[in-house]
Structure formats: C-alpha cells, structure tokens
Amino acid sequence: MAKKTDNNLYTLFFAIVMVVVVGSLLAFLASTLKPRIVENQRFEKQQNILYAMGIHNNEGDNDVQFISTEKVGEVFESYISNQYYIQDGEMIEDDEAYLIDLAREEALTRNPDYKKRLPLFIGEKDGETYYIVPVLGKGLWDAIWGFVAIGEDLVVKGVYFDHKAETPGLGANIKERFFMDKFSGEHIFDEEGEFAGITVAKGNNDPANNRKQDNKVDAIAGSTITGDGVTAMLRNYLRTYLPYIQSLNQ
Amino acid sequence: MGLLSKKDRALILDPLTDNNPITIQVLGICSALAITAQLKASIVMALSVIFVMGVGNIVISLLRNMIPSKIRIIVQLVVVATLVIVVDQVLKAYAYELSKQLSVFIGLIITNCIIMGRFEAFALGNGVWRSFLDGIGNALGYGVILIIVGFFRELLGSGTLLGIQVLGDPITKTGLYSIGYENNGFMLLSPMALIVVGIIIWIQRTRSPHLVEEN
Numbered sequence: 001m002a003k004k005t006d007n008n009l010y011t012l013f014f015a016i017v018m019v020v021v022v023g024s025l026l027a028f029l030a031s032t033l034k035p036r037i038v039e040n041q042r043f044e045k046q047q048n049i050l051y052a053m054g055i056h057n058n059e060g061d062n063d064v065q066f067i068s069t070e071k072v073g074e075v076f077e078s079y080i081s082n083q084y085y086i087q088d089g090e091m092i093e094d095d096e097a098y099l100i101d102l103a104r105e106e107a108l109t110r111n112p113d114y115k116k117r118l119p120l121f122i123g124e125k126d127g128e129t130y131y132i133v134p135v136l137g138k139g140l141w142d143a144i145w146g147f148v149a150i151g152e153d154l155v156v157k158g159v160y161f162d163h164k165a166e167t168p169g170l171g172a173n174i175k176e177r178f179f180m181d182k183f184s185g186e187h188i189f190d191e192e193g194e195f196a197g198i199t200v201a202k203g204n205n206d207p208a209n210n211r212k213q214d215n216k217v218d219a220i221a222g223s224t225i226t227g228d229g230v231t232a233m234l235r236n237y238l239r240t241y242l243p244y245i246q247s248l249n250q
Numbered sequence: 251m252g253l254l255s256k257k258d259r260a261l262i263l264d265p266l267t268d269n270n271p272i273t274i275q276v277l278g279i280c281s282a283l284a285i286t287a288q289l290k291a292s293i294v295m296a297l298s299v300i301f302v303m304g305v306g307n308i309v310i311s312l313l314r315n316m317i318p319s320k321i322r323i324i325v326q327l328v329v330v331a332t333l334v335i336v337v338d339q340v341l342k343a344y345a346y347e348l349s350k351q352l353s354v355f356i357g358l359i360i361t362n363c364i365i366m367g368r369f370e371a372f373a374l375g376n377g378v379w380r381s382f383l384d385g386i387g388n389a390l391g392y393g394v395i396l397i398i399v400g401f402f403r404e405l406l407g408s409g410t411l412l413g414i415q416v417l418g419d420p421i422t423k424t425g426l427y428s429i430g431y432e433n434n435g436f437m438l439l440s441p442m443a444l445i446v447v448g449i450i451i452w453i454q455r456t457r458s459p460h461l462v463e464e465n
Binding site for chain 2: 005011014018026029030032036062107112165169207208222
C-alpha cells in the first residue's frame, strides 16, 4: 500500500498549507518589525554620515564604533548644519534629505521623466566646513555604498564604506578601518588640477598611504573587483557633485 | 554514563572525526572556500550554522511523517530559508549591528549543502532529540574545519588573528617582518582554502588508515 504522503492530492494540500503558513508568518513578522527596522536604518544613516566626517566613538586602532543610537539624532543635528538635494541642476534645502535613498533614486531614473534627487550634506566641525556626499556602486556580488566627506580644500577628510554581500575577509574589508582610514587626506585632483578621483590600485606599493597626492590607495589583496567598484563609485559621484561643492565653497 | 547514551554521543562526536562533513563527505566546500580568509568570519559562520542546523533538524524531524516525499527537497529548502529569514528580521529589529555583520552569511547558510544533506539523510528518518544532536554534531564538525582553515589563512595570509597583528607589523617591519618574512597573499585567495582542506584530509587519512578507500 502506498503511503498516504505519496498521494498527489495530499502533496498539493501540503504545499498549499506550507506556503500559506510560511507566507503569513513572514508577512506578520515583517509588518510588526518594520517600524523598528526603519528606525534602525535611519540611525544607521546618521551614524554613517557622521562617521565620514570623523565623528565616531573609535577607541582602538581597528574599531569602527559609531555614535550610539541613543545620542545620534542629537549629535547629527548639532554637526550637520544644512542638508540639500540636487534635482535637475538645482539645489533645494531639505531637512530630511538624509532619508533620500540613493539606490531608489537611481532605479527611478529608468523612467526618463523622473529627475533624480541627489542628497548633499554640510557639516561643521572645529570651525571647518565638510561637504558630505553619498556614493553608490557595484561590488563583486551586490551593491556597495558609502559617504565621502570633502573639506574646504577639496581634499577627502574621511569616508565610510559599506556593502551588501561582498566576500567576508576579502571585499568585505572595504568597511574595515585599515582600508577606510587610507582615504583621509587623499587628493581628488591630479597635479595639473584636473579631477582624477581616487583609484584603488594594485601594485601601488604604498601600504601606509604616505603619498596623499597620487590619487591612489592600496587595493586589498584578493578583492580586485570590489576595489574597482570603489574606484568607479567615487569617480562617478564625486564628478557629479563637484560643481555643487565648488559653488557652495566660494 | 553521562547525559547522553553511547549512540547519542556518537551522533555528536562522529562528525568531528571519522564522518566529518567537509573532510570525509566533502560537503559544504563552497562556503568553506568563501568565508575562511579571516578567523572571525569562520567563527561567525560556524555559530550560525550550528544554530540553523540544530533548529532546522528539529523542525524537519517533527514534520517527518507529514512531508510528502515528492516535494521533500522543496519543503527542506523552505524550512531553512524561513528560519534564516526569521532570524535575520529579528536581528535587524533588535540587534541591528549584529545583523549587519551576519548579512553576508545569510545566502551562504541557505545554500549550504550540509544542512540540506542532514535534513535529507537524517532528520527525515529519525526522532527529534537524535536529529537535534545530529544537527549540532555535523555543524560542529563543519565549524571545526572552518576555524582551522580560517586560522591558517588569516595567520599566513594577513599575519593577523581575529584582526590582531600577531607576527609584527608588515608596514613598519617589526617582529617576524624585520627578518624578511612576508605575508603570503595567495592564502587569501579561495583556491588556498581547498589546499588547506586537502592537507587536513591528508593528515586525517594518514592517521586513520581505515578511511582510505580500496581501489
């Protein structure tokens, strides 16, 4: 006698029940947890922007410690003086520009009528002005993104990088201190004053990044494609933002 | 006689030695290659798999008399994927930092063939307690190899362990580096994980000749 579980009708029944149970479980979970998750993401963005400006709780040489979630809202307000978004060549002030999701804006540009909004933040720290811009690109497996803080002298003051699914121990190291720290002080213009961006270079042979004017930082061994992605996203976005930063900086 | 009977203890201990999922059954190699460049990632992955396999085996074992055999693989996949997503969502809401660190492992856990293999080979035919022990045992066997490989790849590839420089500083040339030692960048690339696993298999078979198949 065949087992009851071999019956086609039972199989169909089981499949339907399973899909309904799992589907409603996940839907319930997603909708109950969503407010908390959204809030966490908001804190994270504020923390990341502040991190790029050099405002963090780092202690050891290898930590990446953000301002705590309890304080970050307050700290963000005290350091970030203006928030803008750029749409169709115009700069529009908006106190919630940091909530703009760059990935979503880029996706919407597939509709030719849509004018994407590019956020730009202005921070003040120790009497100096920082222009903080978001960057977004592709790594080996999935999206990579971050924030870059540019000083009044148009030199990179700090960066924060993050990724969705780069290889742990290799490409995922773009969000480690040793990699991000190398960008501080790096020039984005070459010796002739042309925009050059920053290249994540193999064979640069400058692990401590003592040469700040060469527009290059050392690549991470074993993560060429992630590194190239970082180079490309910095070049794309810095080039786009530069005219606005220069006009604000006058 | 302790907490576990002799048979139950074998469920935990066998996968650590003579029935290791990586070195004997040669499963789960893809994730062993992908994430062992650093010791920390190896440890995180090992812990995650221990959790998912323990709970997953319990769920499959509870359902084992109800699952239609024609769609059992799909059911197993749904169970692993649901478990992993539930954990991911809960962590995102209550332990955001941790969830960020684990996010890259999510996909690798769902597709880990050891998990599917144990569901199929064990949990579908055994009771809940024994399935739980089998899950934990196999995950431990997997984790041990991951951690050994991660240890050697991070030590020889980056000169660090858990991010701490143990061989001196390669930039300012202190410690071992002062006498001309260099990190081996090869160790960071995936193929070297296979070679390290190969060496472990070699050592294991030399020590336990009964594991070597007759030709």
